[in-house]
Amino acid sequence: MGDDVTIVVHVPAGSGAAQITTEIGPGDALRFGRGAPDTPVDLVLDDPAVPRLAGEIRATEDHWKLSNFSATQSYLVENPEGAGEYVRVAPRRLGAPVPFEFSRIVLPTRTGPPVSVQVFAPSHSYGEAADFARLGGAATLVAFSLDESATYFLVLVALCEPRLRDLSTAAVPTTPQITARLRRHPACRDLTEQAVSFHVDYLARNKLRVKNNDDAPGRRMDGRREALVSLALRFGLVREEHLALLPARTAGAGVS
Amino acid sequence: MSLAHAMEVPVGYLVGDWEVTEPIAAGSWGSVYAARHRGPAGGGSPAEAALKFLSTAGLAPRQARQLAESAQREVAFSQEASHPHLIRVYETIEVRDSDREELDGAVVLVMERAERSLLDLLHDAGGPTAGPVPDAGPLLTQICEALVHLHDSGWVHGDLKPGNVLLMPDGSVRLADFGLATRIEGTHGYGPPMGSPDYLPPERNTEPLSERGVAVRPSLDVWALGVTAHQLLSGGRLPFPGATAAARAAALHEYSTGRAELRLSPELPDCWRAIIEDCLAAETERKPRPTVQDLLPRFKAAVAAHPRARARRHRRRMLVTLVGTGTATAAVCGYVFALPHFSGTAGASGVDIRVYNVEKGCLGNTERLTNCRLGLARDPGKPYEVSNVLDQRVWHGDTLVADCVVYGATRIADEYGVGSTNWYRVKVPGGEGYGWLSAVRTRDVPAVPECERPA
Numbered sequence: 001m002g003d004d005v006t007i008v009v010h011v012p013a014g015s016g017a018a019q020i021t022t023e024i025g026p027g028d029a030l031r032f033g034r035g036a037p038d039t040p041v042d043l044v045l046d047d048p049a050v051p052r053l054a055g056e057i058r059a060t061e062d063h064w065k066l067s068n069f070s071a072t073q074s075y076l077v078e079n080p081e082g083a084g085e086y087v088r089v090a091p092r093r094l095g096a097p098v099p100f101e102f103s104r105i106v107l108p109t110r111t112g113p114p115v116s117v118q119v120f121a122p123s124h125s126y127g128e129a130a131d132f133a134r135l136g137g138a139a140t141l142v143a144f145s146l147d148e149s150a151t152y153f154l155v156l157v158a159l160c161e162p163r164l165r166d167l168s169t170a171a172v173p174t175t176p177q178i179t180a181r182l183r184r185h186p187a188c189r190d191l192t193e194q195a196v197s198f199h200v201d202y203l204a205r206n207k208l209r210v211k212n213n214d215d216a217p218g219r220r221m222d223g224r225r226e227a228l229v230s231l232a233l234r235f236g237l238v239r240e241e242h243l244a245l246l247p248a249r250t251a252g253a254g255v256s
Numbered sequence: 257m258s259l260a261h262a263m264e265v266p267v268g269y270l271v272g273d274w275e276v277t278e279p280i281a282a283g284s285w286g287s288v289y290a291a292r293h294r295g296p297a298g299g300g301s302p303a304e305a306a307l308k309f310l311s312t313a314g315l316a317p318r319q320a321r322q323l324a325e326s327a328q329r330e331v332a333f334s335q336e337a338s339h340p341h342l343i344r345v346y347e348t349i350e351v352r353d354s355d356r357e358e359l360d361g362a363v364v365l366v367m368e369r370a371e372r373s374l375l376d377l378l379h380d381a382g383g384p385t386a387g388p389v390p391d392a393g394p395l396l397t398q399i400c401e402a403l404v405h406l407h408d409s410g411w412v413h414g415d416l417k418p419g420n421v422l423l424m425p426d427g428s429v430r431l432a433d434f435g436l437a438t439r440i441e442g443t444h445g446y447g448p449p450m451g452s453p454d455y456l457p458p459e460r461n462t463e464p465l466s467e468r469g470v471a472v473r474p475s476l477d478v479w480a481l482g483v484t485a486h487q488l489l490s491g492g493r494l495p496f497p498g499a500t501a502a503a504r505a506a507a508l509h510e511y512s513t514g515r516a517e518l519r520l521s522p523e524l525p526d527c528w529r530a531i532i533e534d535c536l537a538a539e540t541e542r543k544p545r546p547t548v549q550d551l552l553p554r555f556k557a558a559v560a561a562h563p564r565a566r567a568r569r570h571r572r573r574m575l576v577t578l579v580g581t582g583t584a585t586a587a588v589c590g591y592v593f594a595l596p597h598f599s600g601t602a603g604a605s606g607v608d609i610r611v612y613n614v615e616k617g618c619l620g621n622t623e624r625l626t627n628c629r630l631g632l633a634r635d636p637g638k639p640y641e642v643s644n645v646l647d648q649r650v651w652h653g654d655t656l657v658a659d660c661v662v663y664g665a666t667r668i669a670d671e672y673g674v675g676s677t678n679w680y681r682v683k684v685p686g687g688e689g690y691g692w693l694s695a696v697r698t699r700d701v702p703a704v705p706e707c708e709r710p711a
Contacts, residue, residue: 006506027515061502061503061506139452140415140436140450140451141451142448210466227466227467231465233318235448236319
C-alpha cells in the first residue's frame with residue numbers, strides 16, 4: 001500500500017561523510033556528490049574520487065530511480081540481502097529503476113573502502129496475488145507490505161516465536177537471543193546484533209509504523225518490541241506456519 | 257479477510273436450515289453461495305439468503321477464533337445498526353463435517369440476498385466512455401442515507417467501495433461487508449489496519465499504529481463516498497488515476513502534500529463536482545471534510561438538478577455560462593438556487609457568525625482597510641461579480657447573524673484556493689434585508705437550518 005515515505009536514505013558515518021538519515025516521498029529527489037560552492041548537493045560524500053555532482057536518487061511511486069551524472073564511472077547498486085544481486089548503472093544513465101527494497105549504492109574511491117549510500121524502499125507492496133490481479137486497488141488488503149523472504153521478517157518471526165509456540169505471555173526475546181537464534185539460519189551466519197537492532201527499528205518505524213507511547217526511556221526498546229509482537233500476532237502477520245522459516249531448534253539450544 | 261480463502265461448496269449442501277443452490281462470488285476472503293431455506297416455514301426467516309463461507313482449514317486455533325469472532329461482530333453489528341439500506345446478517349453457523357476437511361470448521365455468515373453489486377453495475381455499464389451509470393445520483397443518495405444512519409449510531413463502515421454496495425431486485429441499495437466496521441467513541445475509534453487502497457484517505461498513510469489498531473474517524477467513510485461517487489458519475493474512473501496501484505498512490509500523495517491540484521474527471525456534472533471535491537478534502541485543519549449529515553441535503557439537491565445525471569449536455573451548457581462570467585470561481589449548480597427568491601422573510605432567530613479573512617495583512621486586522629473588505633452576495637446562485645454584491649461590505653472579525661444555509665450554490669475560492677459552494681444567509685449589518693456570506697469567509701459552523709428552497 002502507498003506510504004507517505006517512499007524511500008529512506010542512509011549514509012553511514014565514516015566513509016567520507018557524516019551519518020545522515022533522511023526520508024523522501026514520491027516525486028522527491030536527493031542529489032549526492034562531493035559538492036562545491038556552485039554545486040550544492042543534498043548528500044555530501046567527501047571523497048576526492050566522487051564527482052561534485054555524482055548522481056540523483058528520485059523516489060518514484062513505491063520504488064526509486066538512480067541517475068548517474070558521472071561521465072566515466074559506473075555505479076553499482078547492491079542488494080545486501082540478495083546473495084550477490086546487483087544492478088550496474090552505466091555512466092550518464094538517467095533514471096535507472098532499482099527493484100530492491102534494501103540497496104547500497106557503491107561509488108568507487110581511489111584509496112580505502114568505497115563510499116556507500118544505503119537506500120530502503122519500505123513501501124514495496126506484497127498482497128494476495130489472485131485477489132489483486134482481479135480487483136487491483138479495490139481489493140481489501142492488510143495495510144502492511146512485508147516481504148516474507150527478507151531478513152526483517154525472520155527477525156519478526158523470531159520475536160514472535162515464544163508466544164506462537166506456547167500461546168503464553170512469554171517474554172519477547174532480546175536482541176542477543178534473536179541474533180543467536182537466527183545465526184543458525186544459512187542466510188544469517190554473519191548476522192550481528194547491530195543488524196538485528198536495525199531490523200527491529202526498520203519494522204517499527206517504516207513497516208508497521210508502531211506508535212510509541214511508552215514514556216519510560218529505559219523501557220523504550222522493550223516496549224517497541226512488545227508492540228511489534230502483539231501487532232504481528234493480532235493482525236495475523238506472523239502465523240504458526242511461518243515458524244518453518246526459522247532454523248530448526250537443536251536440543252538444549254532453544255530460545256528460553 | 258486476509259485469513260480466509262476461496263472454497264468450493266457443492267450445490268445441495270446443507271448448512272443449518274439452508275440448502276446451497278448456486279455460487280455467487282469467490283475471492284481470497286472466502287466464497288459466497290446462494291441458498292434457500294429448508295426449515296419449517298415462518299419464524300422470520302426469508303426464503304432465500306446468501307451464505308458467505310469463511311474457511312478455517314489450515315488455520316491455527318488462534319486465527320480460526322479470530323475469524324469466528326469477526327463473523328459474530330458482523331451479526332452483532334447488523335442487529336444493532338439495522339437500517340433499510342444496510343444488508344442484514346441473520347446468523348452465523350459453524351460447519352461441522354468431518355467428511356469434508358475443507359468445509360469442516362468453516363464459519364458461515366447468513367445474509368440477505370442481493371442481486372448484484374455496484375461493481376458489477378460499473379462493469380456492465382461499459383467503462384469510462386459510458387459516462388454516469390443510470391440513476392447514479394439516487395444510488396449515491398441511498399448510500400449517503402445508510403452512512404448517516406451508521407454514523408448517527410456511532411459506527412464507521414471502514415471499507416466503503418462499489419464492491420461492498422449491493423443492489424436489491426427493486427433497485428434499492430444495501431451496504432454490505434461490515435468486517436472492518438468500527439465503533440466510534442468521541443471523535444474516533446480503532447480498527448484493523450486494513451482497507452482498499454483506492455478508497456483510503458491520505459491520512460491513513462501517516463497514521464501510527466497502536467496495539468488497538470489504527471485510528472478510524474467518520475471522515476474515512478466520507479472520503480470513500482467521494483471516490484465511489486466519482487466512479488459512479490464517470491463510468492468507473494478513479495479520482496486519482498494511474499495504471500498501477502503504486503501510481504495511484506503516488507498521485508494521491510502529490511495531491512495530499514499540496515503539489516498537485518485535484519483533477520477530477522471532466523465528465524462530472526458540476527453540482528456533483530463541488531460535492532466530490534469537498535469529500536476529497538485532504539483533511540487539513542483548514543478544510544475538514546463535510547460530515548455525511550451535511551452531505552445528504554447536497555446529494556438530494558444534486559439529484560434534483562440532474563434527475564438522470566445527463567452529464568454531457570449539461571456540461572456543454574455550463575461552459576457557455578462560465579465564459580460569460582469571467583471568474584474561475586463560479587460554477588453554478590444549474591439549480592433552483594439561481595433564482596433570486598431567497599430574499600424572503602426572516603427566520604425567527606439567528607446565530608452569530610464571525611467573518612474570517614484569510615488574506616495576508618487582513619487576517620486579524622480590524623482597521624477596515626479597503627483592500628480587506630469582503631462582500632455579501634445578493635444571490636448565491638448567481639456568479640459572484642459586481643452586480644451581485646451588496647454595497648454594504650464586511651471585514652474580518654465582524655459578527656453577523658446567520659439564519660440559514662444553502663449547499664451547492666456558486667463556488668467561491670479564497671486566496672489559497674480553498675473553496676466552498678455553501679452560503680449563509682445573514683442580516684445586512686446596519687441595513688435592511690439579507691445578504692449571503694460564502695462559507696469560505698468564516699471559520700464558524702453555525703447550527704442553522706438549510707434555507708427553504710423556492711417552490
